[in-house]
Amino acid sequence: MKPLDLGAEPDDGSGTLAELLDRICARYGLDYIAYAGINTVDDSIHGVVNYPDAWKSHYVEQGYQLIDPTLIAASRSVGLVEWGRLRDFDSFRRVFRDAAEFGISTTGLTIPVRGPFGDKGMFSVVSSHTEEEWQRLRREFLSALQTEATLFHDRVMREGRSMKIMLQPTLSEREREILQWIAAGKSQFDVGVILSISTRTVEVHLRSAREKLGAMTTPQAVARAIGMRLIYPI
Amino acid sequence: MKPLDLGAEPDDGSGTLAELLDRICARYGLDYIAYAGINTVDDSIHGVVNYPDAWKSHYVEQGYQLIDPTLIAASRSVGLVEWGRLRDFDSFRRVFRDAAEFGISTTGLTIPVRGPFGDKGMFSVVSSHTEEEWQRLRREFLSALQTEATLFHDRVMREGRSMKIMLQPTLSEREREILQWIAAGKSQFDVGVILSISTRTVEVHLRSAREKLGAMTTPQAVARAIGMRLIYPI
DNA sequence: CCCGGACTACGGGTTTCCCACAATATGCAG
DNA sequence: CTGCATATTGTGGGAAACCCGTAGTCCGGG
Known part of the structure; x- marks a missing residue:
């Protein structure tokens, strides 16, 4: 390149x-x-x-x-x-x-x-x-x-x-937060309970995060977000 | 600590x-x-x-x-x-x-x-x-x-x-490879096709990787493996 | 020779995720 | 005022992931 x-x-x-x-x-x-x-x-x-x-x-x-x-x-x-x-x-x-x-x-x-x-x-x-x-x-x-x-x-x-x-995409605060919890091992249901929102809301934010990161799957979104320093690998 | x-x-x-x-x-x-x-x-x-x-x-x-x-x-x-x-x-x-x-x-x-x-x-x-x-x-x-x-x-x-x-856990070569593909956005089915193994085998290796990394979910395993430099965040 | 690890594969069932679609409300910039 | 982004909630349904248990071969080390 x-x-x-x-x-x-x-x-x-x-x-x-x-x-x-x-x-x-x-x-x-x-x-x-x-x-x-x-x-x-x-x-x-x-x-x-x-x-x-x-x-x-x-x-x-x-x-x-x-x-x-x-x-x-x-x-x-x-x-x-x-x-x-x-x-x-x-x-x-x-x-x-x-x-x-x-x-x-x-x-x-x-x-x-x-x-x-x-x-x-x-x-x-x-x-x-x-x-x-x-x-x-x-x-x-x-x-x-x-x-x-x-x-x-x-x-x-x-x-x-x-x-x-770098021109990296950004995530909204909610997207980043939800992805961080997912990376920490919580299920979508767990995240909904933690954040006091419905599981559907979690699902929508996850999908949006995947799109912004150009990820096909949620594990890939996690990987890319970590690589771009949007979330931590804890 | x-x-x-x-x-x-x-x-x-x-x-x-x-x-x-x-x-x-x-x-x-x-x-x-x-x-x-x-x-x-x-x-x-x-x-x-x-x-x-x-x-x-x-x-x-x-x-x-x-x-x-x-x-x-x-x-x-x-x-x-x-x-x-x-x-x-x-x-x-x-x-x-x-x-x-x-x-x-x-x-x-x-x-x-x-x-x-x-x-x-x-x-x-x-x-x-x-x-x-x-x-x-x-x-x-x-x-x-x-x-x-x-x-x-x-x-x-x-x-x-x-x-x-650091004393980090290790993954077998197959586990690492499969987790890398998952982090790259492939489904378990995709990984089976890529590596010419059954989806069941992919599943078993993923489970084993989650256990070794102390992860509850596959996204968490991806996050931890990246944090430990076992796979890359691409 | 035996054992453990790695790798492979399967059946059946449940849970979770994901897709597509639809909707409301708020805040902000143009 | 309008349009966009963000945040939120919901439905139905299918796909995928995951769980549990089981089982086999190969290889290296003790």
Whole structure:
């Protein structure tokens, strides 16, 4: 799936997201930065990078966001992923052989960031320093970069763009409440008693919830509602 | 619920978790550090702190881990939570009025850490510096402390203790597969066709899955299985 | 060799869920 | 004022799920 580009989004006065990446590069002596946010509901990707346009286009055309090990490894890691550890991956060689033709270095690292709502992003920085310079730069700026990554991710989330991208359906309060009870193991009759409404009313709300969630069955509605954080899996 | 104390866990040669906290305090001129990991399946808490034993006991006896805003706020935040922002909370005053009697300062901050498997921890540091000293220390060490928090959380997770705490039930491969299809919206008949087994067999596996998960109904089994990461909410 | 777990299948019955249709009342935005 | 969404209630009927009990084979471990 083609990732959505957030680079040119309107800003809150402090410049676009792409401009912010440029400033971070300037501040720490980096070549490029790539931020990839992942919608954990449908695994779609949205992002903002300050790579050259030619490389951005090529990357997406080749579908590299689906195999790029710098993203995959970081997605599964608690801490940052040094690209040096990925050099033996075929996928790494494939992506970065092409990248070299666009002047992109193979030296870099990716910092995973996770937010409180299951949202996550991968903050990758690239540098064409020598290995020795890279290690020094890394030691000096690593913690600061982690902070930048967190703040950047927070800004992406705060601007609500990812929220809009998720475009998840909402449930009415009653629908959500009833589905929560169903997920907790109560029958429709039980829920009617608990909420002091008729079983028919429970039935109608359940059907409406299924429709809104695009679910064929009530168990599927429960699964989707949990995935979208509308109810809890207790 | 009483949080589980991990302080005295055997170590990998680099000292116990509590000793590691002591070293971090010494390195950054802090009074105490408290790490609280949360099991997001049943919201139980496990942790390690190097507070005085008397305060540890008092804190748990009073059930403060259930109302401590330094934990609650951090649990819901992308970035760190400065305790100064919490001073107006009744719960903060209640907890830290007691803490003062044990020599615990009200100056500190909490760094939330989130891992790739939905695991999360709250890494709190306390300092009795003057406000001016605290701000300087904060600026100087904040990024480093975020790194320490991540590494500490990683170590807790890597040692597997939290995994053992979860102690979640397992499903057989067939049970999991069938529940996954049910969560995806298929009827029992559909699942029988898909897997080339009879509807009766599907029924038996579903019943078995409900029993293992302690669920009264199939929607509840789906909810619990998702919560335990046995199936996905797609 | 025995036992337990996993997987498979069935009969019969009851309960629950779901579908389609119909209706009223309230609040809010245009 | 109108239209829409939400919440509520109801009927009839069929489909699906669930319950209970029973039974067989295969495989791995003790």
